[in-house]
Amino acid sequence: MKVHNFSAGPSILPDSTVENTAAAIKNFAGTSLSLMEVSHRSKEFVAVMDEAIALFKELLDIPAGYSVIFVGGGASTQFCMVPYNLMAKKSAYLNTGTWANKAMKEAKLFGEVVEVASSKDTLYNYIPKGYEIPADADYFHITTNNTIYGTEIKHDMDVNVPLVADMSSDIFSRPVDVSKYALIYGGAQKNLAPAGVTFVIVKDELLGKVDRAIPTMLNYQTHIDGESMFNTPPVVPVFAALETLRWIKEQGGVAAMQKMNEEKAAVLYNEIDRNPMFKGTVINEEDRSLMNICFVMTDEYKELEKEFYEFATAKGMSGIKGHRSVGGFRASTYNALPKSSVQALVDCMKEFETMHVK
Amino acid sequence: MKVHNFSAGPSILPDSTVENTAAAIKNFAGTSLSLMEVSHRSKEFVAVMDEAIALFKELLDIPAGYSVIFVGGGASTQFCMVPYNLMAKKSAYLNTGTWANKAMKEAKLFGEVVEVASSKDTLYNYIPKGYEIPADADYFHITTNNTIYGTEIKHDMDVNVPLVADMSSDIFSRPVDVSKYALIYGGAQKNLAPAGVTFVIVKDELLGKVDRAIPTMLNYQTHIDGESMFNTPPVVPVFAALETLRWIKEQGGVAAMQKMNEEKAAVLYNEIDRNPMFKGTVINEEDRSLMNICFVMTDEYKELEKEFYEFATAKGMSGIKGHRSVGGFRASTYNALPKSSVQALVDCMKEFETMHVK
Numbered sequence: 237m238k239v240h241n242f243s244a245g246p247s248i249l250p251d252s253t254v255e256n257t258a259a260a261i262k263n264f265a266g267t268s269l270s271l272m273e274v275s276h277r278s279k280e281f282v283a284v285m286d287e288a289i290a291l292f293k294e295l296l297d298i299p300a301g302y303s304v305i306f307v308g309g310g311a312s313t314q315f316c317m318v319p320y321n322l323m324a325k326k327s328a329y330l331n332t333g334t335w336a337n338k339a340m341k342e343a344k345l346f347g348e349v350v351e352v353a354s355s356k357d358t359l360y361n362y363i364p365k366g367y368e369i370p371a372d373a374d375y376f377h378i379t380t381n382n383t384i385y386g387t388e389i390k391h392d393m394d395v396n397v398p399l400v401a402d403m404s405s406d407i408f409s410r411p412v413d414v415s416k417y418a419l420i421y422g423g424a425q426k427n428l429a430p431a432g433v434t435f436v437i438v439k440d441e442l443l444g445k446v447d448r449a450i451p452t453m454l455n456y457q458t459h460i461d462g463e464s465m466f467n468t469p470p471v472v473p474v475f476a477a478l479e480t481l482r483w484i485k486e487q488g489g490v491a492a493m494q495k496m497n498e499e500k501a502a503v504l505y506n507e508i509d510r511n512p513m514f515k516g517t518v519i520n521e522e523d524r525s526l527m528n529i530c531f532v533m534t535d536e537y538k539e540l541e542k543e544f545y546e547f548a549t550a551k552g553m554s555g556i557k558g559h560r561s562v563g564g565f566r567a568s569t570y571n572a573l574p575k576s577s578v579q580a581l582v583d584c585m586k587e588f589e590t591m592h593v594k
Numbered sequence: 595m596k597v598h599n600f601s602a603g604p605s606i607l608p609d610s611t612v613e614n615t616a617a618a619i620k621n622f623a624g625t626s627l628s629l630m631e632v633s634h635r636s637k638e639f640v641a642v643m644d645e646a647i648a649l650f651k652e653l654l655d656i657p658a659g660y661s662v663i664f665v666g667g668g669a670s671t672q673f674c675m676v677p678y679n680l681m682a683k684k685s686a687y688l689n690t691g692t693w694a695n696k697a698m699k700e701a702k703l704f705g706e707v708v709e710v711a712s713s714k715d716t717l718y719n720y721i722p723k724g725y726e727i728p729a730d731a732d733y734f735h736i737t738t739n740n741t742i743y744g745t746e747i748k749h750d751m752d753v754n755v756p757l758v759a760d761m762s763s764d765i766f767s768r769p770v771d772v773s774k775y776a777l778i779y780g781g782a783q784k785n786l787a788p789a790g791v792t793f794v795i796v797k798d799e800l801l802g803k804v805d806r807a808i809p810t811m812l813n814y815q816t817h818i819d820g821e822s823m824f825n826t827p828p829v830v831p832v833f834a835a836l837e838t839l840r841w842i843k844e845q846g847g848v849a850a851m852q853k854m855n856e857e858k859a860a861v862l863y864n865e866i867d868r869n870p871m872f873k874g875t876v877i878n879e880e881d882r883s884l885m886n887i888c889f890v891m892t893d894e895y896k897e898l899e900k901e902f903y904e905f906a907t908a909k910g911m912s913g914i915k916g917h918r919s920v921g922g923f924r925a926s927t928y929n930a931l932p933k934s935s936v937q938a939l940v941d942c943m944k945e946f947e948t949m950h951v952k
Contacts, residue, residue, distance in 0.1 A: 237624045237626075239625070240625060241627055241631055243631065243632065243633045244633070245633075245826070246630065246632060246634060246826065246829060247631060247632055249628065249629050249630055249631055252617060252618065253630070254628045254630065254631070255620075257619055257630065258616045258617075258619040258620045259616075261612060261615055261619060262613075262616045263618040267597070267910070268595075269599055270609055270612045271601055271788070272604065272611070272612065272787070272788035272789075272834060273604055273605060273606050273612070274601065274604060274632065275601045275602070275603075275606055275913060276604060276789065295732065304845060307665045307667075307870045308666040308668055308671070308790060308828075309665075309666045309667040309671065309811060310666055310810050310811070310825045311825075312810070312824070312825040313666070313667065313811045315809075315810070315811070316809035316810070318809060320809075338810075342810060345807050345809060355636070356738060367855045373697060411699060422780050423825075423826065425826055429630070429825040430629070430630035430631075430667060430793070430828075430829055431634065431827065431828055431829050432790045432827075432828030432831060433790070433831070434832065449703050451673075451674035451678075451700055452670070452673070452674070452696075452699065452700060453667060453668075453670050453673070453674060454674070466670070467668045467670040467781075468603070468668060468783055468789040469779065469789065469790075470666075470788075470789055470790030470828060470831070471604060471684065471788055471790070472788050472790065472830045473790060473828070476630060489649070497677050507704075519921070539901055554627070555633060580805065582606060585853065587661065
């Protein structure tokens with residue numbers, strides 16, 4: 237049976253990433269050695285790192301004056317690295333969910349944190365707007381896509397202080413005007429690579445301005461100076477990231493990704509809105525995520541939730557259970573998920589409707 | 595041509611680790627999904643993590659009261675995590691080379707660091723002995739194996755303060771009496787897995803005793819409580835680590851590893867000592883590493899160094915160049931390197947001798 241991978245992350249990657257990584261683990265770049273066994277200083281692996289960084293910059297059209305680095309530790313480590321490196325006294329955060337809260341918690345270790353707005357009271361089912369950012373904040377932090385709640389900030393904001401964005405779950409899903417950001421970071425395990433590597437895009441001139449001593453590995457400058465090779469990088473995830481970047485380029489780049497993601501999301505949201513058994517959880521249409529599509533059963537059919545889960549799972553839909561805090565269903569529709577998988581899920585919803593709606 | 599992988603790290607792994615990881619990247623545990631694409635919360639991956647931790651404890655015979663965790667960020671991140679978590683005011687370090695220096699540098703951010711002894715003046719060609727450790731140090735830190743210089747502490751010390759060891763490059767190469775240590779850590783990319791995962795063995799009762807606020811991801815307790823799943827773990831390296839641990843067990847465990855490593859090292863050191871063209875760089879026999887065997891050409895044949903490098907490389911010896919700070923040659927003989935590879939290198943040395951020694 238064909239498995240349709242709607243997992244929220246780690247999540248589906250392009251077939252070419254999977255095939256070529258498996259092949260390189262057996263024999264990397266004609267070395268007769270495994271990708272897992274070669275020196276990261278070998279010319280073959282240095283070429284992988286160089287091409288990955290170059291393609292990363294090319295695909296996102298990153299302007300001069302920004303560095304791109306790959307580090308370990310996950311986005312969770314960035315939650316403390318951002319304030320460690322950028323926060324002199326005060327920072328501002330937009331509270332759009334669990335991950336924003338985790339980021340804020342770490343910032344509080346380094347000074348005053350202002351929560352400019354929050355949608356916590358309604359279980360984060362919208363993106364707050366119309367708030368004020370303190371002009372003396374060292375930066376303003378947003379989580380562009382909220383995997384648990386299915387909300388997304390799908391545009392590049394204009395704000396009055398340096399803008400920092402956690403784009404773990406929507407990087408490379410659309411063109412981004414990087415010049416509007418001070419720093420963008422994310423774990424790779426959605427649109428890029430298996431878990432184990434984290435990317436950071438940082439405006440160079442913002443570094444070196446805090447007084448505190450920063451541990452070497454937590455200092456962005458270390459990894460910029462070391463060209464992501466200060467210590468041994470996670471070679472397998474970096475290799476896989478390169479394969480995915482090549483795939484994105486072949487597909488037509490981030491503009492093509494955006495078009496495909498919008499088409500996929502439209503098919504599924506339209507069915508959620510049409511089908512009397514289901515409803516979306518996000519209250520504003522403009523806040524609906526193109527990456528994680530969250531929905532529940534309408535009140536009338538609430539008791540059939542478990543049955544639909546089992547019905548769809550039996551038909552090959554994998555990873556569609558909603559996060560325990562929201563319940564219902566979550567279909568993650570990352571870049572590599574084909575339209576046919578979305579159609580398969582919609583077919584399940586329609587079939588379930590014919591079985592239960594008079 | 596057969597390639598013999600003497601790389602210092604990332605380095606050779608067992609064939610079964612390579613084969614089974616490549617296979618799992620195509621289809622993991624019968625899920626029809628790639629290991630790179632499955633949720634780390636799936637029952638299949640949770641089983642991998644659980645077995646890896648359990649085998650880790652079993653193979654090293656780790657007593658009750660110790661936790662084993664897998665984290666990202668490399669041993670370099672441990673250089674700051676150790677003092678962040680364990681150092682209230684003062685720590686003591688044994689300076690046996692580059693990595694010990696890097697560890698010491700981070701500790702200095704957290705208080706007073708006492709260098710109890712150093713072999714720096716003679717380019718770290720021995721392990722200092724007969725030093726005194728301040729009784730009020732929160733811990734004493736050693737680097738058990740020094741990859742660059744080819745020295746190794748091959749026994750478990752009795753010391754008067756909690757003992758912390760960086761065992762990045764010799765973990766699982768011999769039985770270790772874990773009860774003598776407060777904490778053992780290491781990057782996985784020598785005897786265990788590809789780069790991207792770091793292990794920590796920590797005595798639980800030593801945690802929670804410092805006053806400072808510790809960022810969540812740098813706090814050992816976070817990862818103990820989260821069973822190495824607080825954030826998304828590096829799934830591919832963890833899977834590979836499990837495969838290697840299974841291989842070690844099949845071979846007869848760490849006692850069998852030690853026996854094989856001693857035999858391999860004896861073959862190569864004997865040739866280095868016998869062959870008039872070569873000499874070892876480590877001055878005390880008891881300090882010679884079983885993992886990284888460093889040697890140079892004797893003064894009489896010094897000018898043939900490049901020629902021997904090319905001769906041996908042409909015969910399939912890969913990664914034998916010595917670190918630039920020491921020069922000459924370094925043959926890394928980690929667990930997975932077969933005896934036949936060591937013999938192949940010795941054969942090169944003998945053949946080179948017949949070509950040049952009258």
